[in-house]
Amino acid sequence: MSLILRNGRLPGSDDLVDVRIDNGLITSIGYLAPDAAATRSVDLAERWIIPGLWDNHVHFSQWAQTSRRLDVSEATSAADAARLVADRLAALAALPTAGDQDRLVGFGFRDGLWPDAPTSSLLDAASGPVPVVLVSGDLHSCWLNSAALAVYGFIGHQTGLLREDDAFAVERAIDNVPDADLDAWADEAARAAAARGVVGIVDLEMTWNLDVWQRRMAAGQDRLRVDFGLYTHHLDDAIEQGLTSGQVIEGTGGLLTVGPYKVITDGSLNTRTAYCFDAYPGLTGEHDRGMLTVPTDELTTQMRRAHAAGIRPAVHAIGDSANSLALDAFEAVGCTGSIEHAQLLTEADVARFARLGVTASVQPEHALDDRDVADRYWAGRTDRAFRLADLLAAGVTLALGSDAPVAPLDPWLAIAAAVGRTRGDRAAWHPDQAISRQAALAASARGRHTLAVGQPADLAICEIDPFVASIDDLRRMPVAATLLAGRFTHNTL
Numbered sequence: 001m002s003l004i005l006r007n008g009r010l011p012g013s014d015d016l017v018d019v020r021i022d023n024g025l026i027t028s029i030g031y032l033a034p035d036a037a038a039t040r041s042v043d044l045a046e047r048w049i050i051p052g053l054w055d056n057h058v059h060f061s062q063w064a065q066t067s068r069r070l071d072v073s074e075a076t077s078a079a080d081a082a083r084l085v086a087d088r089l090a091a092l093a094a095l096p097t098a099g100d101q102d103r104l105v106g107f108g109f110r111d112g113l114w115p116d117a118p119t120s121s122l123l124d125a126a127s128g129p130v131p132v133v134l135v136s137g138d139l140h141s142c143w144l145n146s147a148a149l150a151v152y153g154f155i156g157h158q159t160g161l162l163r164e165d166d167a168f169a170v171e172r173a174i175d176n177v178p179d180a181d182l183d184a185w186a187d188e189a190a191r192a193a194a195a196r197g198v199v200g201i202v203d204l205e206m207t208w209n210l211d212v213w214q215r216r217m218a219a220g221q222d223r224l225r226v227d228f229g230l231y232t233h234h235l236d237d238a239i240e241q242g243l244t245s246g247q248v249i250e251g252t253g254g255l256l257t258v259g260p261y262k263v264i265t266d267g268s269l270n271t272r273t274a275y276c277f278d279a280y281p282g283l284t285g286e287h288d289r290g291m292l293t294v295p296t297d298e299l300t301t302q303m304r305r306a307h308a309a310g311i312r313p314a315v316h317a318i319g320d321s322a323n324s325l326a327l328d329a330f331e332a333v334g335c336t337g338s339i340e341h342a343q344l345l346t347e348a349d350v351a352r353f354a355r356l357g358v359t360a361s362v363q364p365e366h367a368l369d370d371r372d373v374a375d376r377y378w379a380g381r382t383d384r385a386f387r388l389a390d391l392l393a394a395g396v397t398l399a400l401g402s403d404a405p406v407a408p409l410d411p412w413l414a415i416a417a418a419v420g421r422t423r424g425d426r427a428a429w430h431p432d433q434a435i436s437r438q439a440a441l442a443a444s445a446r447g448r449h450t451l452a453v454g455q456p457a458d459l460a461i462c463e464i465d466p467f468v469a470s471i472d473d474l475r476r477m478p479v480a481a482t483l484l485a486g487r488f489t490h491n492t493l
Contacts, residue, residue, distance in 0.1 A: 001039050003457075003486050004032060008044040010450055011441070012467040019049060021457040024485035029451055042493060047480055048465050051445035052199030052458035053411040056361050057340055057401030059139070060203045060226075061175060061212070064185040066107055066405040072134055073108030078118045081109050081134065081143075086126035103151070105174055106134040107405065109143065111161075112270045112373040118143045120160025133174055135167075137369070138268040138406055142167040164267050164293055172206060183216050189409070190223040194489040196410050197460030197479040200225035200446075202401070204262050204314070204340075208234055210249070217252045223489040225458075227259030230311065232302055235261060244310030254485075260314035260337065261306040265294045266322035269343065269370050272377060274319035276344065280377050290319050300329045303337075313337035314361065320344040320384065327352045338399065341366075344378060344385050354394040361399040362388065364417035364440075365407040371429045382430065388418055389433045398435075398443040412477045415440040420471035437467050437474075457486035461493070 005019040010029075020028035020038070070088050075081035089104060104127070111118055123132050123145035131148035135141075141163045149157050152170050162170060177185075193201070201224055203209055209228035230238045238258075249256040267273020267290055272280050275290040294302075303313045313333075317326040318341045326339050327349055338359040343366070345353075353360055367386040374382050391398060400414040407413065418440040421428040428434065435443075442449040451459070463478035482490040 001486065002037070004036060004038040004041045005049065005459075005461075006032070006041060006043050007046055008049040008461070009046060009465070011048055011050055011438075011465055012450075016046065017049075019451065019457075019459075021483075021486035024457055024487075026451060026453055026455050026457050029453060044461060044480075044493070048462045049451060050197070050441065050460050050462060050466060051448040051451065051455070052460050052482060052484065053197045053444045054200045054202070054399075054446055055193070055198060055401050055404065055409050055411055055414075056202045056399040056444075057363060058201045058203055058404040058409055059205050060186060060189065060201060060404070060409075061182060061205050061207070062139070062171070063404040063409050064182065064189040065175070065177065068185070069135075070104060070106035071108055072106045073110070073137055075109055077114050078111065078116045078122055081106075081118070082122050082126040085123060085132055085134070089127060089130060103131040103133065103148065103174070106132070108137045109134050110137045110270050110369075110373070111141075111143075112272065113376065118159070118161045120144060120146050120149060120157065123160065133170060135171060135174075136271065138270045139171065139403075140164060140167060140268040140271040140273060142170045144170070163271055163273055164291055168206065175207070179215065183219065183221070186216060187221050190221060191490075193409055194223045194482045194484075195479060196412060197462070197477075197482050197490075198224065198409070198411060199458040199460075199482065199484050199489075200227070201409070202227045202229065202259055204229040204259075206231055208237070210243075210256075210258075213256050214249065214252065217255060222253060222255060223484065225255050225257070225484070227257045229259045229262045229314065231262055235302065235306060235311075238311060239305070239309045245312040258311070260312045261303075262314045262316065262340070263294055263299060263302060264316040265292065265299060265326055266317055266319050267291050267293065268318055269377065270373055274343070275317075275322035275325075276319035276378075277321045277324075278381070281379065289321065292322065292325070296325045296329060299326070300332050303329055303333045303335065307333055307335040314340055316340045318343045320346055320349070320381075324349050327356060327358065330356050330358055341403075342387075342391075343370075344381065345387050345390075346384065350387060350390050350394050350396070353391060353396040359397045359399050360391050361401060362386070362391075363401050363403045363407060364388065364414045365402060367421065367429060368417050368423050369407065385430070387433055388435050392435055392439055397447070398439070400440065400443040411444040412474055415444055415466070416471050416474035418443070419474060422471070423475065437469070441466055457483055459483045
């Protein structure tokens with residue numbers, strides 16, 4: 001199959017070019033005669049052609065479910081969140097089809113700046129006997145009422161606020177939607193992603209995602225390339241099956257690839273569990289500096305096993321101490337890979353990223369979500385937070401993502417945040433760490449910020465030149481079409 005995209009522009013240029021695609025690859029960029037033979041020809045009407053975008057860190061099934069959960073992201077206090085729960089349950093009870101509610105799941109609360117503490121008793125007063133689980137916006141904590149604590153094995157818990165591994169256990173337990181429903185929601189989410197120019201994701205869902213994506217792709221879901229991640233509880237099975245990072249799974253049309261081995265070594269800023277060198281203001285006791293959830297010797301052992309089997313490590317580290325320890329492990333193993341988040345870094349560790357060849361897989365939108373919490377809990381250190389410009393200057397490879405559902409699965413939001421360090425009318429937060437539009441696009445497109453002959457024809461067609469677009473225009477970037485291996489997955493041309 002051949003396709004010619006006519007009268008397009010490349011970012012940063014007003015020159016018109018034609019792009020020829022044969023069998024999924026770009027074979028020509030430049031002028032083509034009007035009578036050039038092709039299976040199909042499409043006039044781009046002077047729109048801009050860019051490499052297709054990747055979201056390098058998502059939890060796709062959770063993202064697909066988010067719109068079907070109670071949104072508590074705007075709650076300004078625990079009491080406010082409980083009111084939202086009470087209102088939703090009252091609305092559900094008033095429906096003609098109302099029956100016994102088996103549970104209510106909400107998402108998005110951020111209690112780092114709340115004036116009151118989340119407690120199970122507060123949720124009990126709002127919910128009665130209905131089990132309620134509210135998942136935090138950073139996925140690292142869950143707030144349960146007494147009924148839910150009993151259902152999920154935490155009866156008698158003192159506060160109802162579960163953190164880290166306990167929270168992850170509950171999140172896995174509530175992710176029990178029937179396959180047919182979840183796959184339909186995933187298809188909707190993939191369509192929406194394609195409409196934003198997305199051609200691929202790195203899916204770091206905590207389940208065994210090989211079977212999930214094989215099932216979805218066998219049913220015809222073909223709008224995204226997917227690199228699926230593995231966790232420690234999958235590592236033995238992955239090694240036994242001979243899976244290696246970069247391996248393309250047969251029978252998926254080349255769309256499904258084995259991704260990295262993900263290890264979560266600390267918590268998050270909003271949950272005050274990111275592992276830091278300094279204590280959090282107001283916290284005392286064993287976890288006053290956050291939580292190191294995987295000891296460094298254990299991390300090194302597991303990374304060494306994965307590396308020996310050909311599986312690339314991807315280490316979650318947010319606090320500066322966690323990042324330092326993760327880099328220690330990379331150095332001890334002698335492998336490359338990525339650190340996911342890398343939110344707070346020392347000067348020495350920025351240099352170590354470069355020296356060790358470790359990719360910084362970062363989520364710029366988190367800087368805008370977390371700026372006020374960081375100013376409180378990382379006071380005096382935020383000049384070392386979200387150091388995108390410093391990492392680039394040191395020669396570190398950046399990979400941008402969303403961590404959806406923590407932030408929306410929309411690379412344009414990540415690009416805008418990386419370039420502008422703000423949204424709305426607030427002043428830019430540490431603008432010295434902003435990066436160029438070209439660098440942000442490359443970090444969202446597997447290192448590409450323009451097209452070249454021989455590349456896969458994974459493309460997005462934009463209404464605005466991303467190299468000169470304003471920050472607001474980057475956020476709303478109109479995408480006219482998306483192509484995956486030369487095949488339209490979204491098209492409004």
